[in-house]
Amino acid sequence: MTIKPIRTEADYQQALAEIGQLWNAPAGSPEADRLDVLFTLVAAYEAEHHAIDLPDPLAMLEHVMESRGLTHEQLEPYIGSAHLVAAVLNRQRPLTLAMIRRLHRGLGIPADVLIEPYELARRRA
Numbered sequence: 001m002t003i004k005p006i007r008t009e010a011d012y013q014q015a016l017a018e019i020g021q022l023w024n025a026p027a028g029s030p031e032a033d034r035l036d037v038l039f040t041l042v043a044a045y046e047a048e049h050h051a052i053d054l055p056d057p058l059a060m061l062e063h064v065m066e067s068r069g070l071t072h073e074q075l076e077p078y079i080g081s082a083h084l085v086a087a088v089l090n091r092q093r094p095l096t097l098a099m100i101r102r103l104h105r106g107l108g109i110p111a112d113v114l115i116e117p118y119e120l121a122r123r124r125a
Contacts, residue, residue, distance in 0.1 A: 078102040
């Protein structure tokens with residue numbers, strides 16, 4: 001089994017094509033072993049060259065609200081009073097650690113997304 005590092009985009013495309021050919025390799029076969037190694041190399045290359053940034057925490061929260069049909073009132077158990085929910089969603093107040101924990105546990109929003117920094121609205125003088 002000769003496998004070389006993925007150094008260029010052409011190497012990457014070639015590895016993806018080979019993964020596609022090996023995708024249904026029987027478990028325990030030499031082809032399955034090659035697939036595992038190629039998959040690991042591709043994942044490492046993608047992490048370095050095709051990294052995807054985590055979404056904005058409030059954009060993620062708004063997406064969850066929209067996709068699940070949640071109202072502002074339904075966020076109160078996770079964020080606090082109606083006033084506090086509005087302040088957070090309007091970027092006037094940041095999410096606190098306690099809010100992040102409750103949103104993660106209650107709504108299943110990944111904590112690593114919720115802890116990402118985001119901009120608050122500028123206050124008017």
